[in-house]
Each structure stands twice: as C-alpha cells, then as structure tokens.
C-alpha cells in the first residue's frame with residue numbers, strides 16, 4: 024500500500040471527479056467538432072459557398088484554444104490526481120493497458136499536428152487537400168475515443184479479464200459498445216451546440232441561419248442517439264451495478280439520473296427551437312447557459328458511472344480503497360483481504376512508525392486513524408463539517424458511540440453492497456473502532 028493522499032473535507036476521490044467532469048467538455052468537443060467541420064467544408068466546396076469558411080475559421084480557432092489548452096491541462100490533471108488519490112488503481116490500469124494508452128497518444132499527436140495545419144492553411148492550399156486534413160483530424164480524434172472508452176468501461180465491467188487477464192477480454196467488455204456509441208452521439212450533440220453558439224456571432228444572417236439549422240439537426244440526431252444507446256447501456260450493466268442504480272440502495276444515484284435525463288431533454292428541446300422555430304433566440308448568453316445545462320447532465324451521468332462501480336475501482340479486482348479484493352491467478356496476484364486479515368493491515372504498511380504498528384492497542388486512536396484514513400478516506404471525509412459523506416455525522420446518525428460497538432459495526436460493512444468490507448485483524452479493527460468513537464465524542 025502507498026501512503027494516503029488526504030484532502031480534508033472534500034476527499035481525494037472528489038478531486039478526480041471534478042477535474043474529470045470538466046475534461047469531458049473539451050474532450051468530447053475535440054472528438055465531435057471536426058465531423059461537423061468537414062461536413063460544412065464539403066458543402067462549401069460542392070456548393071461553392073466560400074462565405075461558410077468564415078464560420079469554419081471561427082469554429083476551429085476556439086477548438087484549438089479551448090480543447091487543446093483546457094483539455095490538455097485537465098487530461099494531465101486526471102493523471103496527476105488519480106496517481107496520488109488511487110495509485111494502485113492507476114498502476115493496475117497501466118499494467119494492463121499501457122499499449123492502449125500508447126496507441127491513444129499516437130492519435131493525440133496526429134490530432135495536434137492536423138488541427139494546427141488545418142487552421143493555419145485556410146485559404147493557402149487547395150481546398151480538397153485542406154478538407155483531407157480535416158478528415159484525418161476527425162478520424163484520429165474518434166479513434167482516441169474508441170481506445171479510451173475500452174479502458175473506462177473495463178473499470179466498470181472487467182468481464183472475462185478476471186479469468187484470463189487478456190487485454191481484449193477486458194477491453195471489449197459488456198458495457199463497451201453501448202458506451203462508445205452513447206459517447207459518439209453525445210459528441211455530435213456537443214459539436215452541434217457549439218456550432219450554434221459560434222453561428223450566433225456571425226454577421227452574415229444567411230450563413231447564420233443555415234449553420235444553425237444544420238447544427239440543430241446534428242444536435243437532435245446526436246442527442247437522440249445518446250438517449251437510445253444510454254438505454255442499451257443501462258441494460259448492459261453488471262447486475263450489482265443495476266441493483267445500486269435501480270433498487271434505491273443509493274438514492275442519490277437516481278437523483279443524478281433525473282438531472283442527466285432533464286439536461287438531455289432541455290438541450291434537445293432547445294435544438295428544436297433554435298433549428299426550426301426561431302433561430303434568432305440563440306445568442307452567446309443562452310448558448311452558454313445551455314452548455315452549462317449540458318455540462319450538469321454529463322457530470323451527473325459520469326457521477327452515476329463512478330457511483331455504480333462501487334465498491335471497486337477496478338471491477339471484481341481492486342476495491343476503491345486500493346486493497347486487492349480477489350485472487351487473480353492469470354496475473355499471479357493474490358487477494359489482500361485474506362492476507363491482511365491474518366497478518367494485520369497496519370503491519371503491512373511500511374510507512375507507519377514501528378511503535379504504532381507493533382502495538383496498536385497502546386495508541387489506539389492514532390493507529391485507528393491510519394486504518395480508517397486508508398480504508399474509508401477515499402469516500403468519506405473524517406471531519407464533522409466535511410463536505411463529502413462526513414463519517415462523524417453518518418456514525419452519529421446510526422446512534423453508536425462506544426469503541427466496541429463501532430468495532431462491531433466494521434464487521435457489518437460487508438453487508439453494504441457499495442462499501443468494501445473491513446480488512447484486517449481484530450487488533451486493527453479495535454483500534455479503528457477507538458478512532459471512530461473519538462470522532463463522535
């Protein structure tokens with residue numbers, strides 16, 4: 024185990040969630056936008072409408088600036104935050120999918136080279152070659168989505184990988200295809216919404232109207248596809264995930280679902296209004312509000328995906344608190360739940376001072392704090408005023424206060440479907456109980 028990265032009150036898990044949710048906007052815009060771009064540019068060439076190129080220049084410049092600055096920064100931010108918050112989770116992924124990421128990065132480089140070339144060669148090279156560069160970008164960006172979706176969906180449904188350890192057994196898992204198509208639909212929706220906002224700033228009213236209608240059709244199509252494949256996705260979820268989501272075990276997940284559906288409905292309705300009823304209603308302000316609505320919906324949907332993966336960070340392999348949950352003979356890995364249960368959890372933490380490790384009973388509160396921080400701290404704040412599921416509040420609600428009662432409660436964690444079981448010897452557990460009691464005192 025690694026030392027714990029503690030983010031008081033907020034929890035390190037939420038830090039990743041914040042950065043990753045923001046990353047969705049630039050990343051999906053970067054993958055979807057150029058399909059719209061090349062479609063408009065093809066129209067411009069075929070119908071001989073050079074005035075459309077003004078729109079394209081504006082459209083591309085923002086992608087170049089927004090996606091390739093904020094997208095790159097938050098992309099690296101996800102790596103940094105998940106490396107400190109979930110070092111073994113990220114290590115497990117790298118050990119399996121390093122070649123997946125290597126492939127993805129090749130396509131990132133193609134994207135970076137082609138988008139700069141595309142933007143700076145507007146009007147300087149012949150139009151067919153320019154269009155071809157756009158196509159290369161569009162495909163490279165979508166291929167990067169094909170790859171990353173395999174790794175993301177693997178974390179939720181690891182499939183046959185737990186038996187074979189095979190790259191593709193985990194990659195093409197049961198939630199892969201619906202998730203890929205859902206994200207693809209969504210990327211067209213985001214591209215359409217962004218096109219409408221850019222078009223609202225054009226002086227040429229003909230072009231504005233034409234682009235707005237075309238973008239609305241893309242948006243409606245994208246959102247409808249996202250909705251359809253989302254339904255398939257929900258059906259394809261592992262049974263445990265379905266239970267968490269649909270059976271009300273974690274009521275907040277259903278609330279997130281309502282936010283996601285509401286956001287999809289609002290954005291789709293706006294596409295219909297802007298595209299077919301009154302295109303003049305859209306301006307930078309209404310457009311930005313819609314982006315925020317869409318952002319809330321996407322954030323909620325990602326929150327669900329992360330929530331229903333519990334208690335694992337890698338399905339059926341690694342718990343959210345970094346403890347190896349089950350044997351994985353294909354990778355010569357053995358469960359730590361069993362080993363720590365006999366050898367002791369604290370005893371296996373090399374960074375804990377010997378006097379605490381060897382006799383947790385002498386300083387039970389200090390020893391217990393380390394146990395609780397490592398086993399619960401990813402999901403729970405330890406402060407009473409903590410923002411994310413504060414343990415003192417949750418425990419007070421259960422009405423327990425003595426160290427013994429709380430140590431017994433830790434045995435009952437096993438019966439919660441969304442929390443990992445407590446791992447360790449009775450000594451570890453009594454120390455943890457003593458610390459929990461100090462929280463509610």
Ligand code: HEC
Nearest residue numbers: 333334343344398399401402403412417418441442443445
């Ligand atoms: C994978 C994330 C995760 C981990 C790790 C985790 N919990 Fe939880 N815990 C949750 C969630 C989610 C809830 C539900 C909170 C809610 O209902 O708002 C919860 C609820 C609780 C509750 C309230 C239970 C109830 O019946 O109302 C207690 C107490 C609790 N956790 C203690 C712990 C302790 C102690 C640990 C560490 C030994 C721990 N949790 C580890 C996610 C986690």
